Amino acid sequence: MNFCVALGGNPNAGKTTLFNALTGSRQHVGNYPGVTVDRKEGRYVQNGHDMHIVDLPGTYSLTAYSVEEVVARDFLVNERPRVTINIVDASNLERNLYLTIQFLELGIPTCVALNMIDVARSRGIEINDKKLSRLLGVPVVPIMARSGFGKKALMDAVETVAKAPLPQPLRVSYGRDLETAIQEMEKNIAGKNFLTDLYPSRWIAIKYLENDEQILKKGRETDPQIADQLEAVTRKVGAHIEETLETYPEAIIADHRYGFISSMLKQRVVKERHDKHRLFLSDRIDKVLVNRFAGPIIMLLVLMGLYQFVFTYSVVPAAWCEGVFEWLSDVVSTALPDGLLKSLIVSGVIDGVGGVLGFVPLILFMFFGIAMLEDSGYLARVAFMLDRVFQVFGLHGSSVMAYIVSGGIAGGCAVPGVMATRTLRSPKERIATLLTVPFMNCGAKLPVFALLIAAFFPHSRARMMFILTLISWGGALLAAKFLRMTVVKGASTPFVMELPPYRLPTFRGLMIHTWERTWQYVKKAGTVILGISVLLWAAMTFPRLPDSQIEYYDTQRGGIVSTAAPQVVKELETSTGEQPLSDSAAELKADLLAVEARQAGAALRYSLAGRIGTGIGSVSRWAGFDWRTNIALLGGFAAKEVIVSTLGTAYSLGEVDAEAADSLAGRLAAEPGWRPLTAWSVMIFIMFYAPCFVTVICIARESSWKWGVFSMVFNTSLAFFLAVIIYQAGVALGY
Amino acid sequence: MKKINIRNMQVNQEGTIASIKIGGELGRRIRDMGLVTGTEIKIQGRAPLYDPVALRVKGFTLTLRNNEADHIEVEVNG
Missing domain, CATH: 1.10.287.1770 (Helix Hairpins)
Incomplete structure (x- = not known):
């Protein structure tokens, strides 16, 4: 017999653990149609019965207030699973049975899994499951989902329920x-x-x-x-x-x-057996961890620890990833002749795929860290301690995780940050968080800031970075408040929340959780990212310089070569790079590279991106940006650090390494169009304008395309508005 | 016996819920979590900034914001 078994219960009752114990690795994660609630499915085979197991979202009730509740209820009503396993926390029986009663009132075939009987026993609670079963009129099976105890007995009971006729709905007298x-x-x-x-x-x-x-x-x-x-x-x-x-x-x-x-x-x-007010281990831990004075300090340390863990340790696998793609680029570069195909494969495809996979280690580590905090129960405490602050801005205490990961401590990344908003169960607060986390100073904005600070504020680097961090926090929180008063307005979702007892996360649970999320990112975001990466490459490559222009640069190169001594030309041509060039050969090489850089600059200006950058020059002048800055900012949509290299190309400096941009800093400092005021205006713009497209795609995946597009339009408008105010005020004040 | 608001209760003070004067989503959520008339509660603690408050109810810990708890009246001794 093949039939469907739904798994329902309160959050923290051990639903996911039981689901993992039943289905092992044979599970599939998708979404319920139209909402971003995970739908996990798997198989369990026993006595020739093939059971299709569906994990319902965790709910306390079956009202129609939250998405989770509507999803769970609609599933039970529309898809009519043959049996619903209601997992109940034995150490917290009274409240858990509230949902059970509602399942029974709905008249669905139910089987109660009495989970964590070991925890209940350690708390001095003994439950007479046979008696409970008689009173409820459904099987009640004691289990320990963590160890797998009772799994067989539970599934036998499920089989019995599946073979029995449909039950009559329970009648509670009101x-x-x-x-x-x-x-x-x-x-x-x-x-x-x-x-x-x-x-x-x-x-x-x-x-x-x-x-x-x-x-x-x-x-x-x-x-x-x-x-x-x-x-x-x-x-x-x-x-x-x-x-x-x-x-x-x-x-x-x-x-x-x-x-x-x-x-x-x-x-x-x-x-x-015990006094009901007895303090359990969990409560004793809370005496310290949410203590008025020690609590915030420990929290700060834990959050910094998480941050260190995610961004320090993910560097190693990220470097492997990068290494592989660099090697691939080199192989393709040497194998293919110069030209469009090579440019497409190296700059479009390999960089694109590298861009997708480059985030994987980060996302992997971030979800592992957050899963640990979430499964242990600490995340709920963080929300509890910080809620008062975030409430002022129309957000939720849990928003803090997303902000920190995105770069609340300078150097994060908005991609995992956006994905971290999943821990928020309040829809409006979640959207406001989702839309404002990209304002944080992520690791890719840092090289750009470093460049501008080095050029214009060389003597106050640390102070400038600190000020920029404060501005980003202030801006993000105020923008969130603004959004909560306009596009996502409305009363805040009730905070009413359970502080679950501390539990040691299971390694298996952590692994499944982490792997699931990461794979979802690769599968769902990956394809779109690759496509857009190719499009951006095309916008910065086409149309190409007309032949007459290319000829012009070729003639210049020819001129340089013909005026040089023949033996110098020969030395440069045969040089393998192992031996240092003679002075005259090095000079020749530099001259040729300069022409190359000028040509690249001209080509960039001639491309679609360049034309847009030049075209909006009359508007962007209000904020003090010239066409070169415009092109670089357009390039920043691919990834913020691209701003540095694009600026380098636009200023005809050839290849500029984002990490070592001294030549560019010198050039900018000497450029007449640039001064400290321009730098401020550009930095503020970069902090607030459209997130990079990977983030936009993640925002769209986590909410809807409407919000993805909104984040580009709203953020860019806000950024431009701020940049214009700064620039115009500065000019008026004589800076 | 007197009736006071949760906001005015001390940490570790106990009481019995006398009334919950709120309907709609907030009312529903409060009740779903087991806060119904006649339930015994104890103030478990407060966040560092005094808000939200953590309650002990039916053997588990529940948090809610002060402005949400204001709808709940509690009967306490003394």
């Missing part, structure tokens, strides 16, 4: 006031078969009383007349309850559900 209304509505619903093909009739009535937006909307679309009648009943009972009891129907429903649970547990299901 008290006299509501019951009258529920029963009246139930009769109406059942009589007219209103939505009953999808949901039990009593469940629909309860959802009407709970003001469930999704059901109200569906009802209205199905039969407006019945919907009117049901809504009228709801309004009447709601008004009555508010008048007499000063509360809401949904509150009474929640009270009765919890009442149902506690009366069930009081029938000797749970035996507690």
Whole structure:
């Protein structure tokens, strides 16, 4: 028999661990249609039954407020899994059963997995699973997902449930006031078969009383007349309850559900040996880790540690990656004749693929680090401690991770930073974070800043970097506030959050988590990145210089060669680079390279990118940018460090290494169009303008293309606005 | 016995929820997490900047912002 098994439960109940234990490496991660909620699927085979296991998002309830809840509910209703395993944390039974009750009210075939019985036992909690099973009317199987204990028994129970007929929905009594209304509505619903093909009739009535937006909307679309009648009943009972009891129907429903649970547990299901206020290990750790004084200091150290771990240790594999691609470039360069094909393969394809894979070590390390903080439970504490600060800007305490990784400590990267926003469960706060993390000073902006600081503020390097870091934080937080007041406005998502007990992450869980995320990046972002990389190459290459111009440079080269002594020319031609050139040969080589650089500069200006850069010169002059700067900034869309090399080409300096740009710094300092004010304007622009396209693609993947495009338009407008203000104010003040 | 707001409770102080006067999403989330009338709570601690607050409820720890906790009235001794 082949059937589908859904896995549902509270966050932190061990759902993912059980999923990994069941499916091993045979799993597949995708998305639920239209939302960025992971949909994990896998297989489990037993006694000739092939079970298709789907991991539902972790939820506390089945209301229609959060995306996760809607996704879980729609899956259960629309795809009707044959069995739903409800994983329940035994050490936290009462609250976990709240979701169980809702599964049972929905009338879906359920099997309860009582997880972490070892933790419960160590806390002095004994649970009579047989009794609980009898009271709930479904199998209850004690398991330890971490060690795999009880897995077989659980899956045997799943088989039994799969073979049994469909169960009747559970009926919880909601008290006299509501019951009258529920029963009246139930009769109406059942009589007219209103939505009953999808949901039990009593469940629909309860959802009407709970003001469930999704059901109200569906009802209205199905039969407006019945919907009117049901809504009228709801309004009447709601008004009555508010008048007499000063509360809401949904509150009474929640009270009765919890009442149902506690009366069930009081029938000797749970035996507690210890005092319930006893401090557990977790609470004792919290006495230190979220202590008013020690807490923030430890947090700072942990975050810096994470940062060091991600950006220091990923350097080694990143260097291997880079080495491989450099070697590949060299091989292709020597194998192919000079020309378009070589340029396309080396500058377009190899650099593009290298660009995609170059981020892999970083993403791998970042997800490993964050998974460790998340799985251990520390991330929730970070959010708890910092929420007060981020709340002011319409963000969430968890936003801090994304900012830090993106370059909150100068030198991060916005690509893993954008991906780190996944830990945020509040949709609006998440979008605001996603859109503002690219303002941080990532590692690729640093060489550009270093160049400009070296040219114009050579005596205050450290101070300048510090000021720039402060500006980026201030700018990002204020921009987030601005976004939360305009495009993503609205009340903040409730912070109501569980501080899960500290747990040692399992190595296997960490590995699966890290690998999954990284692979998703390569698969989803990779192809787009390669395509855009080729496009950018084309924009900076085509149209090519007309033949007359190329001829002009060829003639210049010919002239230089013909005036040189023949033996010098011969020496240069036969030189293998092993022996130092004689002075005259070196001079000849330098002269030829200078022509080469001038030609490259002219070609760049002639290309599409160059034409755009020159074309917008009349506008960009407001911010003090000339056409060369414009081209370089366009190039920066590929990757921010490209600004340095493009500036080098535009200033006809030939190849400029981003890490050692002394010649360019000297040139800029001497250039009449450049002065400290221009440098400020350019630096601010670079800090805030459109993120590099890899980041844009990640933003689009993590939200939607709408936000990807928005980030380019909004950031560039903001950056230009700031740069113009700085430049114009500076000019007015006489700088 | 008197009724006070969670904001005015001391760390380690215990009480019983007397009323939760909020509907909508926030009300739902608060109730989903087990904060319903009659539930015993204890203030476990506060963040370094005094907000949010961490509560002990039904054997686990829950955090919520002060302005969210303001909708919850608690009956305490003394």
